[in-house]
Amino acid sequence: MPQDPLLQTYDVVVVGSGATGGWAAKRLAEAGLKVALLEAGRTVTSAEFTEHVPVFKLKYRDHSPEVLRTRPIQSQCYACMEYNYNWFVDDTENPYSTPPDRPFTWQRLRILGGRSLVWGRQSYRLSDVDFKAASRDGYGEDWPFSYADLAPYYDIVERYVGISGAAERNEMLPDGQFLPPMRMTCGEELFRERTKKAFNRTVTIGRAAVLTQPHNGRAACHFCGPCERGCMTFSYFSSPFTTVRDALKSGNCTLITNAVVSHVDMDHSSNRARGVTYIDRVTRESKEVRGKAVILCAQAMESTRILLNSSTPEYSNGLGNSSGILGRYLMDHVVGGGASGILPGMKEAPSANPPHRPNGIYVVRYRNTPATGKHPDFIRGYGFQGGAGPEFDTDAPGLGAEYKKAVKRGVYSISLGAFGESLGRMENFCEIDPNLKDAWGIPALRISMAHGKNEAALMRDAAVTAAEMLEAAGATDIRLRSNTETPGMAIHEVGTARMGRDPKKSVLDAFNQTHDVKNLLVTDGACFVSSGCQNPTLTMMAITVRACDKLLDRFRTSNI
Amino acid sequence: MSRASQSGVRWNRRQVIQASLASGLLAVFRPVLSLGQVVPPSDLTPAQAGVDASQQLASPDWKPAFLNDQQNETLISLSDLLIPDTDTPGAKQALVNRSIDTMLAAEPVKSQQKFLQDLAFLDAAGRQEYGKEFRALSADEHNELLRPLSYPERPSFWTEDAPPDPGREHFQRLKSRIVFAYYTSEIGMRELGWDGSITHGPFAGCPHPKGSHK
Numbered sequence: 001m002p003q004d005p006l007l008q009t010y011d012v013v014v015v016g017s018g019a020t021g022g023w024a025a026k027r028l029a030e031a032g033l034k035v036a037l038l039e040a041g042r043t044v045t046s047a048e049f050t051e052h053v054p055v056f057k058l059k060y061r062d063h064s065p066e067v068l069r070t071r072p073i074q075s076q077c078y079a080c081m082e083y084n085y086n087w088f089v090d091d092t093e094n095p096y097s098t099p100p101d102r103p104f105t106w107q108r109l110r111i112l113g114g115r116s117l118v119w120g121r122q123s124y125r126l127s128d129v130d131f132k133a134a135s136r137d138g139y140g141e142d143w144p145f146s147y148a149d150l151a152p153y154y155d156i157v158e159r160y161v162g163i164s165g166a167a168e169r170n171e172m173l174p175d176g177q178f179l180p181p182m183r184m185t186c187g188e189e190l191f192r193e194r195t196k197k198a199f200n201r202t203v204t205i206g207r208a209a210v211l212t213q214p215h216n217g218r219a220a221c222h223f224c225g226p227c228e229r230g231c232m233t234f235s236y237f238s239s240p241f242t243t244v245r246d247a248l249k250s251g252n253c254t255l256i257t258n259a260v261v262s263h264v265d266m267d268h269s270s271n272r273a274r275g276v277t278y279i280d281r282v283t284r285e286s287k288e289v290r291g292k293a294v295i296l297c298a299q300a301m302e303s304t305r306i307l308l309n310s311s312t313p314e315y316s317n318g319l320g321n322s323s324g325i326l327g328r329y330l331m332d333h334v335v336g337g338g339a340s341g342i343l344p345g346m347k348e349a350p351s352a353n354p355p356h357r358p359n360g361i362y363v364v365r366y367r368n369t370p371a372t373g374k375h376p377d378f379i380r381g382y383g384f385q386g387g388a389g390p391e392f393d394t395d396a397p398g399l400g401a402e403y404k405k406a407v408k409r410g411v412y413s414i415s416l417g418a419f420g421e422s423l424g425r426m427e428n429f430c431e432i433d434p435n436l437k438d439a440w441g442i443p444a445l446r447i448s449m450a451h452g453k454n455e456a457a458l459m460r461d462a463a464v465t466a467a468e469m470l471e472a473a474g475a476t477d478i479r480l481r482s483n484t485e486t487p488g489m490a491i492h493e494v495g496t497a498r499m500g501r502d503p504k505k506s507v508l509d510a511f512n513q514t515h516d517v518k519n520l521l522v523t524d525g526a527c528f529v530s531s532g533c534q535n536p537t538l539t540m541m542a543i544t545v546r547a548c549d550k551l552l553d554r555f556r557t558s559n560i
Numbered sequence: 561m562s563r564a565s566q567s568g569v570r571w572n573r574r575q576v577i578q579a580s581l582a583s584g585l586l587a588v589f590r591p592v593l594s595l596g597q598v599v600p601p602s603d604l605t606p607a608q609a610g611v612d613a614s615q616q617l618a619s620p621d622w623k624p625a626f627l628n629d630q631q632n633e634t635l636i637s638l639s640d641l642l643i644p645d646t647d648t649p650g651a652k653q654a655l656v657n658r659s660i661d662t663m664l665a666a667e668p669v670k671s672q673q674k675f676l677q678d679l680a681f682l683d684a685a686g687r688q689e690y691g692k693e694f695r696a697l698s699a700d701e702h703n704e705l706l707r708p709l710s711y712p713e714r715p716s717f718w719t720e721d722a723p724p725d726p727g728r729e730h731f732q733r734l735k736s737r738i739v740f741a742y743y744t745s746e747i748g749m750r751e752l753g754w755d756g757s758i759t760h761g762p763f764a765g766c767p768h769p770k771g772s773h774k
Contacts (some may be wrong), residue, residue, distance in 0.1 A: 045599055048608040052758045054749065059606065059613035061659065061744040065666040083607045183765020188771040212762070222759040347774050352752035355763040391754055394739050399642045400703075404650075407743070408752065556707045 005254045006287055010036040011555065013276055013291035015306065018114025019543040020241030020524045020536050021297030023157070023245035027548040033555060034252055036289050037244065038259040040298075041110030044117065044240055049230025050083040058082050067525050068145070077107045077491060079118040079228035087118065093439035095304075104447040105488035107197035108299065110281075112257060112305045113240040115299070115491075116537075118228040120286060121209040121236050122385065125154050125161045125174040133530050137368070137379045140424050143529045144167045144501045144510035147174065153542035153549075161237045162215040162539070164359075165207030172365045173202075173383075174533070180212045182203045187343045187388030187414055188361050191473045195363070200470040202364040206385065209538075210358055213526035218242075225356030236358070252368065256289065258282050263310040264294055264319055264520060273520040276306075279440040293551060293558055295520040297544065300525040301330070301430050304496040305445050307507075307514075307522075308432050318520075320497065320507050320514035326432050329498050330422035331531040333490035334451050336483040337459030339466035341475030343388060348408035349389040360387035363416065363469070365533055367461065378457035382420035383533050384466060388413065402500075414475055418462035422487075422522050422531045423454055424495055449487040459484050492536050494528035512547035519560055523547045554559035614746065617658050624658075625665035626672065630695075632657055634679055637695045639738045641702050651738055654747035660737055674733070681730035706731060 011033035014024045025037040054059050064082035065073045073089035089108045098104050109115050118528035129136070131143040131150075151174070153350040158177040165174040182205050183514035184192065192203040210221050218241075219233040227236045234241045247253035265288060266273040275290035296303035304327050310319035316324050355518035366372055367381035391413055435444035463482035470478050500506025506529075512521045523544040525536055532539075554560045566750040601609060616622075624632045639651035664672055682694035690701050697705065709731040766773055 042603055048599060050605075050606055050607045053607050054746070055744045056614045056746045056749065057607065057612045059616075060663055060666065061741070063663065065668075082629055083605060086603060086605050086608070147733055161651065186766040186768060186773045189766045189768070193773070221762070223761070223763050224758045345774060350752075352749055352754035353757060354760050357763040389661075392743070394743055397711045399706060399735075401646045402629060403710075404646060404648075404751070406645060 005036065005256060006289060008034075008290075010034045010254070010291040011034075011090070012295060012551070013038065013289050013292045014295045014297060015276060016040075016114060016299065016524065017112050017241055017244055017255070018109075018297065018299070019116045019119070020540050021295075022113070022116070022243030022247070022254055023541050023544045024295050024297055024523060024548050025253050026243040026250075026544055028552065029247040029252035029507070031552050032252060033552070035247065036291060037247065037253055038261055038276070038289065039110075039112050039114075039255070039257045040256065040260045040281065041112065041114075041443040042281075043255075043257050044087070044112045045293065046232055046234075046241070048558050049232050051224055051226050051229040051231060053229075067217060073105055074107055076105050076489070077118075077231070081229070081375050083226075083229045084118070093546070094444075095438060096444050097433045097436055098370035099446075099448050100343075101485050102448050102450050102500055104449050105486050106301070106447065106493075107488070107491045109338045110260075112244065112255075113238050115229070117240070118237040119238075119537060120491075120535065121207075121227060122362070122535040123158070123161070123165075123176075123207050123209050123538040124362075124383075125173055126150075126532045126534055126539050127174050129172055130530060130534075132533035133380065133532075137374075137490070139206075139379055141498075141500055141505065141529050142498050144506075150542050150546060154538065156545055157541045160216060161209050161242070161334055162211045162218070163207055163209055163538070164205075164212040166204050168202050168204050168364065170202045170364050171371070172369055172381075174203075176207070178207070179215060182210075182212060182357055182359050184361065185387070185389045186348055186475075187346055187412060190343070191361070191388055191414060191469070195469050195472045199366070199469065199471070201366045204362050204364065206359040207361050208359045211235045216242075221358065223355030223357060225354065225358060227358045229369050237493070239362040252399040253298065259287075259289075259441050260438075260442065261298065261306055262286075262440070263306060264296075265290075266310070266315075266517070268292075268312065268314065269472065271517060273517055274318075279442065281440070284440065284490075292555075293521065295521045295523055295547075295551075296526075297522075297524045300444060300493050300496050300528075301447065303522050303524055303526045304430060305432070305443075307497065315516065318371075320516045320520060322516050323504055325426070325498070325505065326498050328426050328429045329422055329494065329495040329529075330428045330430055330447070330449050331422040331495040331528065332449070332487050333422050333492040333533060334420040334455035334459060334484050334487075335417065335490045335530060337382070337410055337420065337462030337481060337483040338384065338386070339467070339470055339478055339480045340413060341467075341470045341478035343414050343473065343475050344413045345474075346390065346412040348390050348412070350392045350408075352392075360385050367458075367463075375461075378454050378461065380421035380423070380454070380458070381533055382418040382458050382462050384416040384418050384462070386414070386416035388415070395541070414470060414473070415472070416466040417481075418459060418466070419492070419533050420455055420458035420462065421492060421533045422490075423452065424498070424530055425452065429485075431497060437446070442520035447488075451484045451487055456484050490532070492525075494525035494531055494536050498529045499527045500529065507558065511550040512543065521547055544555070599770075617655055617662065622658055624661045626663050630693075631676070631679055632661065634682060634693070635660060636699075637702070638682060638734060639742070641699075641706065642735060642738050643742050646751045648748050648751045651742045652748065654742050654745040656738055656741040656745065659741040659745065663737075663741075675737070678734050679729065679732040682734075685727065710735070 308318040363384035643651035
């Protein structure tokens with residue numbers, strides 16, 4: 001008879017089954033440790049994928065009022081659709097507050113796999129320009145390790161996940177273990193050549209966690225397009241069908257879904273975490289899972305929320321918070337700057353048929369680099385995601401037969417949108433709102449964040465330089481965008497439990513253990529010291545594997 | 561392959577495999593992964609549960625849920641004028657009015673009212689110019705009334721910013737609803753050349769040699 005999963009003591013309790021939690025479960029379970037993997041939401045199966053369901057089969061053609069009613073915040077994300085909105089949290093059950101003048105939009109999934117089910121899949125390495133940014137420009141703190149320390153773990157993650165991309169030998173964006181790159185459109189090739197020639201800047205095809213050839217038992221992408229609705233060939237990376245599957249296959253991992261973790265339980269005499277308490281999402285019963293170590297991978301602010309809700313008489317302002325900065329230095333890439341235009345004279349006509357490439361192009365950061373030197377107006381930098389190609393011109397003027405014809409003729413557009421570094425600031429934070437609880441009675445967060453002058457300057461510069469590059473490529477009708485969007489819109493939130501060597505200035509050590517409680521780790525985006533401008537998930541996964549390997553060493557030497 | 565999609569059948573795994581093979585893709589397929597637990601149907605969206613709402617829309621018993629008959633007919637005439645049958649079917653055959661009605665029935669009162677005002681503008685304009693409701697106008701009268709509103713105002717030497725024209729705004733809002741409902745219908749997708757496939761193999765990219773992309 002199977003043992004009651006709650007009666008045994010696991011080696012490790014992992015909270016969260018997304019990109020990082022999946023890796024923690026896989027790495028530790030495959031090494032022989034007994035792992036309990038907790039997920040706040042339900043399970044997911046590939047039978048509910050909808051990537052091949054055409055929009056005309058939807059009652060509201062993907063503009064469902066139901067989505068707006070239960071998910072007014074979640075639906076600000078393009079990936080929260082009439083197809084799959086149930087994967088995102090119900091905002092009415094999962095409240096958080098913000099000061100009226102400091103809005104924050106927080107996109108969350110509670111389902112097996114978390115946001116890895118719907119993520120943008122763009123996968124970029126950080127470099128020492130990021131890890132040692134503070135030493136270069138004097139702002140903030142360096143990371144407690146260098147690129148060379150993390151590089152082997154980037155290799156491990158990339159080899160398993162499968163990242164398609166092109167090597168560029170650009171020091172701002174280290175190359176990795178790539179599968180063959182996806183191809184560029186004519187307009188993108190043109191843009192790449194002219195940008196190199198006019199500005200010596202690198203335009204590359206997006207490095208995407210989407211397979212361009214069969215890899216580790218998963219099929220190559222069939223280019224149907226909308227990855228965020230699932231993939232019946234598992235061609236983009238999502239944890240349920242890769243890392244979590246492997247962890248379960250090892251026989252050493254017990255998956256507990258519908259486990260909404262409220263806090264970490266402490267054994268006070270030994271100053272060790274002894275497990276976590278969760279509320280069953282469906283029955284609302286409170287239950288405890290015991291482990292020799294606890295790893296939080298719940299999403300940056302969710303992990304921090306669990307720590308803040310784990311106060312004890314010894315740790316009255318939250319667990320792992322002797323520094324007083326738990327919840328502080330919340331970051332999210334600034335977005336909103338960029339430009340778009342029309343490329344005249346391109347031959348390719350728009351098509352409603354696949355292939356639909358689930359990827360775009362990437363412009364590598366060129367501000368404040370060792371090669372370009374210090375910019376007078378701002379520190380750090382930005383990269384662009386974008387693309388060029390023919391589109392149907394449904395905005396065409398006119399009516400009747402001529403309008404129908406104009407729509408099909410189309411326009412060849414080109415567009416760039418910047419992701420800029422978000423500086424870590426003490427005054428950008430999350431804390432427990434004493435007056436707010438979620439549907440399970442767990443105290444909820446108050447989030448207080450605003451982008452500053454540096455982020456605004458980055459977006460203004462991004463608009464101008466994007467327009468210059470489009471102009472050099474021959475684009476017309478160029479439109480600039482230089483606003484800074486509401487924090488949270490990038491869905492790259494990181495920080496709030498940052499790493500560091502000095503326990504007075506950080507929550508986690510260089511291997512993601514809390515300085516205060518050695519068998520308690522946080523390996524998701526909460527650990528970031530600075531944000532860089534690259535999409536963060538690849539780095540989170542590499543950090544998780546590195547932290548797990550260190551934890552395994554400690555288990556082997558009984559130093560846990 | 562195309563028969564399946566034309567008849568509104570959801571793509572199954574075998575069809576994807578066949579399509580992948582047909583397009584030269586080497587595919588390795590695993591069985592549907594369930595990880596040992598069952599998802600209750602109440603946790604699924606209609607799309608995930610396999611509901612095809614387009615069949616409901618095409619039902620012979622269809623009745624408007626929000627519009628009255630007069631408003632419905634006005635919307636049909638406008639949609640037919642904007643996106644007529646040509647060598648391909650237009651908005652009327654694509655049941656654009658029904659899709660818009662479905663949407664409106666679920667929308668907040670404010671946007672419902674705005675839509676009715678937009679529609680009422682057409683009748684007011686018809687009465688003013690020709691003494692008739694919009695749906696009673698001839699094709700020529702329809703064109704004469706709406707054509708000027710369907711093109712952007714030319715910037716004038718005399719005025720930098722022309723004052724917003726309420727008629728144009730009414731018209732443009734109606735047009736964008738009709739355009740959306742048409743091009744998200746199956747008829748509209750096929751108008752744009754969709755052949756019902758979900759894959760034609762990998763994205764081939766630019767075929768031109770270096771320095772001559774066009």
